[in-house]
Amino acid sequence: MTPKEVYLDNSATTRVYPEVAEEVRRIMEEDYGNPSSLHRKGTGGERVLNASRRLLADLLGVKSENLFFTSGGTESNNLAILGMARRNRRKGNHLITTTIEHSSVLEPFHKLLTEGFEVTFVEPDPEGHINPLDVAGAVNQSTVLVSVMHVNNEIGSVQPIADITRYVKKKNPDTLVHVDAVQSFTKLYFSPEQWGVDALTLSGHKFHGPKGTGALYLREGVLAEPLFGGGGHEKGLRPGTENTPDIAGMALAARLSMENRKEMVEALQKMKEKLLSAIAAEHPWMKIIGPSPGNGAPHIANISFPGLKGEVLLHALEEQGVYVSTGSACGSREKKTSHVLEGLGLGLDEKTAEGALRFSFSFLNTPEEIEYAASAVNNAVHELKLFSTR
Ligand SMILES: Cc1ncc(COP(=O)(O)O)c(C=O)c1O
Known part of the structure; x- marks a missing residue:
């Protein structure tokens, strides 16, 4: 037909996968308690949150303490870039990214330019590949942060994240590396810890999860300044009541996408x-x-x-x-x-x-x-x- x-x-x-829609609805109707509430309904919500964090962290091969939930790729990118650059400002004021990043990466860098940071924009070759030597070549002693996407959302070019990270760290071990992995998670080989990256962005709706869900992985000991004030959620990094139904939906979508x-x-x-x-x-x-x-x-x-x-x-x-x-x-x-x-x-x-x-x-x-x-x-x-x- x-x-x-x-x-x-x-x-x-x-x-979204039908199983995801079903699970989101179930949590909205049954496990709707605020994870911060002290009563039984709250504990139910907290259980959902913890289980989702554990599941997603396991699939990423990272510790669940290092995973923070956000409202999506745009927020994770902003939080990582603005947050890490501002928090580490005393170490230097130089930043590096590429000309072919998503606007949710480029715009925070442009904002940082107005705050007195200097930014080097590395250009790709005609097929959209970033040469790790070009990135490392731009690193100096005051480079605080490098941000390079894994897969380009428009043309599908894949950047050699492991090499980029290795070369950058060789030149300056204190430079932090962030990866926008919104387009690659569940589709390509994936190992934030093995790559040695310091921060990594995910978005739930790119792998059959609900829209408005995302996560930021921050390697142990890496600090970032929060974008919002208002509460102690997500260890104070991302205040705001967690969207438990959709977070659970994102974790389930990740599991279903990683099967077979x-x-x-x-x-x-x-x-x-x-x-x-x-x-x-x-x-x-x-x-x-x-x-x-x-x-x-x-x-x-x-x-x-x-x-x-x-x-x-x-x-x-x-x-x-x-x-x-x-x-x-x-x-x-x-x-x-x-x-x-x-x-x-x-x-x-x-x-x-x-x-x-x-x-x-x-x-x-x-x-x-x-x-x-x-x-x-x-x-x-x-x-x-x-x-x-x-
Ligand atoms: C590479 C990349 N980064 C970030 C984003 C933004 O993600 P979100 O839609 O979850 O805010 C997108 C969305 O198209 C993307 O393709």
């Missing part, structure tokens, strides 16, 4: 290759933006049909029930070329950038859906091309 709806915008957000991970990730990679090869067979002029298909993250493909507008194609696909994106979720309503594509520099001309279309896959997609999406793309491109040459 032809699928009526094919959702391929999973880097923007994912559909190897097979699931292989399936993602196959779907991506199948889609790209079916489109390339019919439209060999299609361009792949970012890393080659075998080299990037298994769930993200960014392609362009130079001369056709990505946004027009997006709506033509929507007509056929296929949902994709032209850029990052948060920036896609702003009508300007994405800073990530611009960051690829000479590797990308304007027409290719304007035609960019991002397909992102999830564990809930099926090969049948990919077949349908590929023919929807092929038809839409044929039609638009005909129209544009008339």
Whole structure:
């Protein structure tokens, strides 16, 4: 049967697993006590919180004391970057990040510029890869913090976090390393402790958990200044009553995503290759933006049909029930070329950038859906091309 709806915008957000929705509802109705309350209902809420923290920490291979719940990737990035830079200011005022980070990383760095910090923005190669030597080369004795994302949300390039951390620490052991791992958790090999990173950001809604949930891992002994005042929750780092139902939903989503991970990730990679090869067979002029298909993250493909507008194609696909994106979720309503594509520099001309279309896959997609999406793309491109040459 032809699928009526094919959702391929999973880097923007994912559909929650049915088990997650059920668990969130159960906790809202039964275990709704405030974890800080002293009575039995409160203890129930606290139990939910502790179990969720333990489960997520186990899946990450870290200690549960080092995991803090937040409202999502944006908050975790802000807390890590603003919090660690400000808390460690007396050690130095130099910071490093890259030009292709998510805006929830770039904007805190711009804010820190106004507070007197200096920031080095490292540029990627034309495929979107950051060279660890470029990062380490920028480190000096007053570098307090480096922040590099694991997987780029627009083009799927994967950064060598272990190498970056090792080279940075070799140059200055006191420099802290933060990783925005929003797009990689559950899809790629993952080991914050082995990589030796000091801080790491997660977002629940990118792996079939509820929106508005996230976590920040802080290595033991790493200090950050809180963004809010108001209570002792999350050891004072993130005051505010914890969103227990959704936190439990995020932890469950992580567990379900990590089950059969190897097979699931292989399936993602196959779907991506199948889609790209079916489109390339019919439209060999299609361009792949970012890393080659075998080299990037298994769930993200960014392609362009130079001369056709990505946004027009997006709506033509929507007509056929296929949902994709032209850029990052948060920036896609702003009508300007994405800073990530611009960051690829000479590797990308304007027409290719304007035609960019991002397909992102999830564990809930099926090969049948990919077949349908590929023919929807092929038809839409044929039609638009005909129209544009008339
Ligand atoms: C790489 C990256 N970092 C951070 C975020 C922000 O996460 P959230 O939507 O949970 O605030 C996103 C969301 O698209 C992202 O892709």
